[in-house]
Amino acid sequence: MTPTRTAASVVLQGVSKRYGPVTAVKPLNLVIEAGTLVTLLGPSGCGKTTLLRMIAGLERVSEGRILIGGHDVTELSAGERNVSMVFQSYALFPHMSVRENVAYGLISEGRAKREAHAEADAALVTVGLAGFGDRLPSEMSGGQQQRVAVARALVLEPDVLLFDEPLSNLDARLRRSMREEIRALQQRLGLTVVYVTHDQSEALAVSDQIVVMRNAEIAQAGTPRELYEAPENAFVASFMGEANHVKGHLTPASPEAGTVRLGDLAIRLPHKGLVEGEVDVVIRPEAIILVEPNASDVLGGTVATATYMGAHAEYNLDTPVGRLFAVAPEARGLRQPGDPVGIRLADYGVFAVKGS
Amino acid sequence: MRFDRPALAWWLLALAGVVVLPWHMQQDGLGLGAWRALATDDADAASALGQAIGHGRWWFWPTILALAAGLPGLGPILPRRRRGRILALAGGAGLLTLVLQAWLVGLRGWSYPGLAATFGELGNRQFGIGLGGALTFLGFLFLLTEGLSLLGRFGGDRFVAGAVGLLAACILLFTAWPVVTVLGQVLAVPEGQNAAAAIADRFAGPKVWGLACLSGGSSCGAAWNTLALALAVATSCTLLGLAFALIVTRTGFAYKRALRLLTVLPIITPSFVVGLGLILIFGRSGLVNQAVEAVTGTGLGRWIYGFPGVWLAQTFSFTPTAFLVLIGVVEGISPTMEEASQTLRASRLRTFATVTLPLMRPGLANAFLIAFVESLADFGNPIVLGGSFGVLSTEIFFAVVGAQAEFGRAAALALILLGFALGAFLVQRRVVGRRSYVSMAGKGDGGLSQPLPDGVRRAAVAVAVPWAVLTVTVYVLALAGGFVKVWGRDWTPTLSHFARAFAVESGPAGLIWSGGAWASLFTTLKLAAIGAPLTAGLGLLAAWLFARQRFAGRTALEFALMLTFCVPGTVIGVAYVLTYNVPPLEITGTATILVLCFVFRNLPVGVRSGVAALSQLDKSLDEASTTLRASSTRTLFQVVLPLIKPAIVTALVYSFVRAMTTVSAVIFLTSAEYEMATVFIINRAINGDYGLAIAYSTVLIVLMMAVIGAIQFGVGERQLGRRRASTAPVAALAVAGGRA
Secondary structure, three states, X not given: OOOOOOOOOEEEEEEEEEEOOEEEEEEEEEEEOOOOEEEEEOOOOOOHHHHHHHHHXXXXXXXXXXXXXXXXXXXXXXXHOOEEEEOOOOOOOOOOOHHHHHHHHHHHOOOOHHHHHHHHHHXXXXXXXXXXXXXXXXXXXXXXHHHHHHHHHHOOOOOEEEEEOOOOOOOHHHHHHHHHHHHHHHHHHOOEEEEEEOOHHHHHHHXXXXXXXXXXXXXXXXXXXXXXXXXXXXXXXXXXXXXXXXEEEEEEOOOOEXXXXXXXXXXXEEOOOOOOEEEEEXXXXXXXXXXXXXXXXXXXXXXXXXXXXOOOEEEEEEEOOEEEEEEEOOOOOOOOOOOEEEEEEOOOOEEEEOOO | OOOOHHHHHHHHHHHHHHHHOOOEOEOOEOOOOOHHHHOXXXXXXXXXXXXXXXXXXXXHHHHHHHHHHOHHHHOXXXXXXXXXXXHHHHHHHHHHHHHHHHHHEEOOEEOOHHHHHHHOOOOOOOOOEOHHHHHHHHHHHHHHHHHXXXXXXXXXXXXXXXXXXXXXXXXXXXXXXXXXXXXXXXXXXXXXXXXXXXXXXXXXXXHHHOOHHHHOOOOOOHHHHHHHHHHHHXXXXXXXHHHHHHHHHHOOOOOHHHXXXXXXXXXXXXXXXXXXXXXXXXXXXXXXXXXXXXXXXXXXXXXXXOHHHHHHHHHXXXXXXXXXXXXXXXXXXXXXXXXXXXXXXXXXXXXXHHHHHHHHHHHHHHHHHHHHHHHHHOOHHHXXXXXXXXXXXXXXXXXHHOOXXXXXXXXXXXXXXXXXXXXXXXXXXXXXXXXXXXXXXXXXXXXXXXXXXXXXXXXXXXXHHHHHHHHHHHHHHHHHHHHEEEOOOXXXXXXXXXXXXXXXXXXXXXXXXXXXXXXXXXXXXXXXXXXXXXXXXXXXXHHHHHHHOOOOOHHHHHHHHHHHHOOOHHHXXXXXXXXXXXXXOOOOOOHHHHHHHHHHHHHHHHHHHHHHHHHHOOXXXXXXXXXXXXXXXXXXXXXXXXXOHHHHHHHHHHHHHHHHHOOOOHHHOXXXXXXXXXXXXXXXXXXXXXXXXXXXXXHHHHHHHHHHHHHHHHHHHHHHHHOXXXXXXXXXXXXXXXXX
């Protein structure tokens, strides 16, 4: 299959969704560049699926406008927009063969049956299912059904391809290989893809951009690195990976950075415009470095629990600023509960954020 | 030039109705032969345009103008929204003017004296609406919905808009209007009577609410009788049904399958067959009476005619329905709950009493209410066994067919019955809607359901087994009655009853169907066969709208439809007679009214089986089809309908069977020309000709069994097997069923 000629950008302008008194999506703006894969990530009920369905045209927007490829599609129904969707349950028609499933959209568009079936077979080749056209969906494995669903969406050469939690019905190993396939296909064909998931590792693995949503609004949008390494608030920090939350005292020292005191420990951090006073400090477990208790410039603490994990060790530490969860790379010299330790922080994985 | 083709088609339909076809009802039925409507001199056979031009019937002009005004909406010149507005306005105006002229101008000119006083005498008149008027109505209706969909209503989907319009029009025309007419009839008082007193007597007189029977008087009012009977029947049916359900689902009882077969009986038998059976056993010349008389020398008398007999007959009739509902309830209780209770050191009895029974409570209430409503609406058993014990449904009948033709009284009684049914319906909605503990997610938890505690099991078996034996006995004897000369007096085996009903002679011109029953059997088969696809189609369409579409007014429409479901058959019968006896829709005595009656009485079957099937169907299949550029029509026909085939079959079969076996509503609507099988049988039974009545019932039952068996055999295995539905269509039928 040739790369899609029509990959298009998606622009949401002040889009919101209300069901009676309930607000499912607060007014938000978002630009999805043509040819990129953007993930909508968030816990269940955050509005990410509603947002996707509004782009698909399956839900009407309450306010705002949606532009696809520069055209206003707000008033168009799902069938009139040039978008395709891969459903969580795949939604393959169980009474049709795989080929009929894939050709369904083409025939809807008024193409001749023979031509549609030929294109369907070509699309099945693209997803690695050559020769499976005559099977019924029920005769295929979960991963194969997933590919049929992708082929059925791709064959229409959509401006935008939408995925609604496409991997949640697969087992862990298959999930990993399918997400790599989806990413490879997207890059090979230059597709614009909007992808909904609640799994942060899946989002990190496939995305150009991640939009983290919380309580019907965007918590932060950015590249996977930005979100993991520079979260703007405690929610994003802990949603994108394990994190400790402690209170510290900030003294701004320069336009960008300041000093944060955590007990006896003072660290320099970018303050991102925070003013002097108490701030939330987020510490990734791998940023906690354990040293001898009598070393200088350390936060003193005691080991509360120690867990041997094979490749690494995990500790819970009692410190003056609260209990901290730490991951230590070396597991052989496992410390014992009750041992005093000194704690230093790495120059990555520590962030001062606004109190939540 | 490209026209909006669907809109053009509807416009042309309305045009044909206005210009070409005879507007009014013709003597030869639909008047298909009346193409001369264009040029006829007979005003009543002319089209609307012909009447307006040639006969001075000016009241057609607004309708004709509305049609003309819609013309610009069809063309390609105007923008979409503008066309939508034109079509919607023209369609709406057309409907309005059509309804107004039909309503205001009747058989004797103005329908209301006040209009004559205001505008002067009309000097002209019109009959009821015929083919032309009906098609024009449809044309305007769909022009209106086309217009609304162009304006972006109903999601801009013309199919959804049209379906909603059709359904709303059907509910208004064939349920709301008749019920309102009944209301009006209650308030119509003959000249010279004190209106308030007459109306008060109809509603609150001693014949309705009297309590004389409590103080040793003759009999109580029909309302009390009805309530007492319904409560007694509901209680006995629920208890028996529970016993059956527990045995079938929770014991190793050897004859479970046989018990389940019992549930098919009430579907295929007209309700009065049990009554006939009871007469043959306990009636004055019944088996038991004769035996007792032979031994003791004194008879038992007429005790079966009255409350005990009707109660017994209705309990026999409706226990299988309660049984079927309760099987679902008991099976729906997750075994893990009971296992949890057992691991918490509860005995089996304590588990049953504190976990199982409370979990079943909403289901029990539902079964109770279903049996209650069935008893309210039942007509066949009270008419056969009631004697002087009058319930509302029979009193309504006697008020209408009696010498005085007291329509006002019939209407008042019908309203009271409707009130009871609505009350039960509202209670049922509350109970089932809010307090269902049974998880409906198909996946059951693992684990085995606990066997019943011994005491409960013994009690259930002790109650259920004799009752099952008795039920079978009643049916067998009821049917055996057709094979002896005169039950109780002359036991000579004979086929003469069958011969009288179903004799066929060969004459010079081929076969002569000389038996007395053929005419009614053929009529019934034909009308039921016409009604079944209409019922299934409309019902599934409604189900699809409610389960899959969102549109303004959906909740209101859904509620209105649910309300129509709970109108008892006798009420509908009276309402139809009162409404369609006179123009504008004068269809009493025709086959049309019978088919309409079947369709709207059996619509619940189509809707419920459709909703049940659609709720099993993943909604994302529809959405996938939509995102794959399919129109809603394509989605419906390519994806949804093929996947709910079993529901379609269920709806078809069940509406056919019910049309064949129903009594309550059609007894008001049959005419000499269109006599129905069940009405024929009832009339024979009332006249004491039990032999023929029973012979005919036997034939009906065998016929229904054959139909269901054939469907089960042909469709059941293949279609249902693949969709892992363990319930055969028949089982699904009975749950879907309402009242007979």
